[in-house]
Amino acid sequence: QVQLQESGPGLVKPSQTLSLTCTVSGGPITTSAHYWPWIRQSPGKGLEYIGHIAYSGRTYYSPSLKSRTSISRDTSTNQFTLQLSSMTPEDTDIYCCARAGDNGMAYWSEGTLVTVSS
Numbered sequence: 001q002v003q004l005q006e007s008g009p010g011l012v013k014p015s016q017t018l019s020l021t022c023t024v025s026g027g028p029i030t031t032s033a034h035y036w037p038w039i040r041q042s043p044g045k046g047l048e049y050i051g052h053i054a055y056s057g058r059t060y061y062s063p064s065l066k067s068r069t070s071i072s073r074d075t076s077t078n079q080f081t082l083q084l085s086s087m088t089p090e091d092t093d094i095y096c097c098a099r100a101g102d103n104g105m106a107y108w109s110e111g112t113l114v115t116v117s118s
Helices: none
Strands: 003-007 018-025 035-042 046-054 059-061 069-074 079-084 093-101 104-108 112-116
Touching: 003 093, 003 104, 018 035, 018 093, 018 112, 035 069, 046 069, 046 079, 046 093, 059 069, 079 093
Parallel strands: none
Antiparallel strands: 003 018, 018 079, 035 046, 035 093, 046 059, 069 079, 093 104, 093 112
């Protein structure tokens, strides 16, 4: 059974960089045809796709966040990490990691509320 658990701070100051790590169990993140996205969601804005890192290590970033986003991975620990720079209060959201593949985004983490406030 695939499980994903994100970890990171729940509170970030404006202008700081958010760093969240997703730990995957139940299979290697290098498994062919799997993609590992970060998504954020809030009641007022709905779901927003931030970007992903593919099984190959290739990355994709949403055009609206590309200048501030970096997604990397550590295959030795089966983790992938989101870094989002220049945080503002508008980045306050619930951040989730997931696994995407032929059957869509079938596995999700529980989500972490990240609040941007001084």
